[in-house]
Amino acid sequence: xxxxxxxALAYYAKLPQSDKxxxxxxxxxxxxxxxxxxxxxxxMAALKQRGMPCITNASFFKELDKDGNEKLDFNEVIxxxxxxxxxxxxxxxxxxxxxxxxxxxxVDCFKSSTANSFYLCCTCYRANKFQHHEDAVFVDNYVLVxxxxxxxxxxxQPPPLEDDEGxxxxxxxxxxxxxxxxxxxxxxxxxxxxxxxxxxGLKLFGIYQG
Numbered sequence: 001x002x003x004x005x006x007x008a009l010a011y012y013a014k015l016p017q018s019d020k021x022x023x024x025x026x027x028x029x030x031x032x033x034x035x036x037x038x039x040x041x042x043x044m045a046a047l048k049q050r051g052m053p054c055i056t057n058a059s060f061f062k063e064l065d066k067d068g069n070e071k072l073d074f075n076e077v078i079x080x081x082x083x084x085x086x087x088x089x090x091x092x093x094x095x096x097x098x099x100x101x102x103x104x105x106x107v108d109c110f111k112s113s114t115a116n117s118f119y120l121c122c123t124c125y126r127a128n129k130f131q132h133h134e135d136a137v138f139v140d141n142y143v144l145v146x147x148x149x150x151x152x153x154x155x156x157q158p159p160p161l162e163d164d165e166g167x168x169x170x171x172x173x174x175x176x177x178x179x180x181x182x183x184x185x186x187x188x189x190x191x192x193x194x195x196x197x198x199x200x201g202l203k204l205f206g207i208y209q210g
Contacts (some may be wrong), residue, residue: 005066020169095129105119106137
């Protein structure tokens with residue numbers, strides 16, 4: 001949670017004053033007794049009113065409570081504000097735990113306009129502690145971020161792009177052929193898959209529209 005907390009404070013520091021006021025109002029709306037702290041009772045009431053059952057619990061409150069004094073100060077509530085506003089409240093579809101750091105995403109579900117996205121923590125993905133369609137291909141969220149850089153670097157002479165379905169099939173085949181290979185071969189294939197994704201930027205995921 002520390003990394004998310006630092007991210008939230010960095011975003012807040014760069015917000016225009018009007019948006020900072022919105023964040024401050026969010027804090028005041030939770031602080032019912034005006035003591036400039038949000039206790040568990042106030043937290044539960046505010047989140048229940050906003051219809052967010054997945055984080056309306058004492059366990060998540062403790063995650064936000066960095067100093068462990070059983071009350072949330074302004075900076076700790078800003079972390080919550082960031083999570084809600086950014087849509088960063090993401091749960092593992094394997095263990096239902098909150099995904100604090102790197103996580104894996106099913107490419108097919110991410111691209112689909114009808115299916116829900118499917119996310120996994122590193123532990124569930126590594127240990128196959130999940131049920132999903134057998135041909136699912138997963139990439140981590142770090143690759144998505146790096147692919148933006150890959151797209152920018154390759155702007156001068158990018159490789160010819162296939163249509164979206166062709167790109168997806170190529171990436172999928174690279175991932176699938178690694179099954180049953182020796183570890184060294186798997187690493188080489190993983191490197192090929194990552195390079196492929198970086199070269200094509202976010203074209204694969206339908207995010208980049210360049």
